[in-house]
Amino acid sequence: QQPVQSPQAVILREGEDAVINCSSSKALYSVHWYRQKHGEAPVFLMILLKGGEQKGHEKISASFNEKKQQSSLYLTASQLSYSGTYFCGTEEVGVNDYKLSFGAGTTVTVRA
Amino acid sequence: DGGITQSPKYLFRKEGQNVTLSCEQNLNHDAMYWYRQDPGQGLRLIYYSQIVNDFQKGDIAEGYSVSREKKESFPLTVTSAQKNPTAFYLCASSPRGSGSTDTQYFGPGTRLTVL
Numbered sequence: 001q002q003p004v005q006s007p008q009a010v011i012l013r014e015g016e017d018a019v020i021n022c023s024s025s026k027a028l029y030s031v032h033w034y035r036q037k038h039g040e041a042p043v044f045l046m047i048l049l050k051g052g053e054q055k056g057h058e059k060i061s062a063s064f065n066e067k068k069q070q071s072s073l074y075l076t077a078s079q080l081s082y083s084g085t086y087f088c089g090t091e092e093v094g095v096n097d098y099k100l101s102f103g104a105g106t107t108v109t110v111r112a
Numbered sequence: 113d114g115g116i117t118q119s120p121k122y123l124f125r126k127e128g129q130n131v132t133l134s135c136e137q138n139l140n141h142d143a144m145y146w147y148r149q150d151p152g153q154g155l156r157l158i159y160y161s162q163i164v165n166d167f168q169k170g171d172i173a174e175g176y177s178v179s180r181e182k183k184e185s186f187p188l189t190v191t192s193a194q195k196n197p198t199a200f201y202l203c204a205s206s207p208r209g210s211g212s213t214d215t216q217y218f219g220p221g222t223r224l225t226v227l
Binding site: 002027032034039040041042043044047087089098099100102103104105 | 142145147153154155156157160162163168170193200201206214216217218219220223
């Protein structure tokens, strides 16, 4: 089941904050976040496991609310380098097929 | 350096021709994956393999074929049966094939254009 990401796109000025959400109708075991620059491969940012874990990467952090079956990615004090498309990949509880289902992505544009 | 390589970076094909995209990894990962990405869209799974000589269909396997004869190699053939093959193709690998703690690492991609 493909997760739903929101918003589809966001435009920021340097230094502003943003939140990207990833929601599923299924119980999730893990959520993986990636960032993709135009024409390049997605780059792994972080993984969150069932248990409400929160992690960080530079000034990018994420949370995982298993009750809401949702993960949020927080871009804090955004930099120009944060521009790109952010994808979440999810693994469902009890589905041991070694696959990730990816959301459609959120395009982030950071302007000077 | 360890990593995933895909070749070629750009590929042009005439309608009706089969074409094979290469994916090699030297990370000693067990699992490998092929995704298709269309403009403005997410990643759709074509095929995946958890172990040598075994592979499973993903969500959009029609018109594609794969083989996994070696741990480090997972080539994808786009056949003439694929009606709309123009897309960006990404190969990924994962250490143990379990998505729970072992995430997927992506190659640089191959952009296929059908003329």
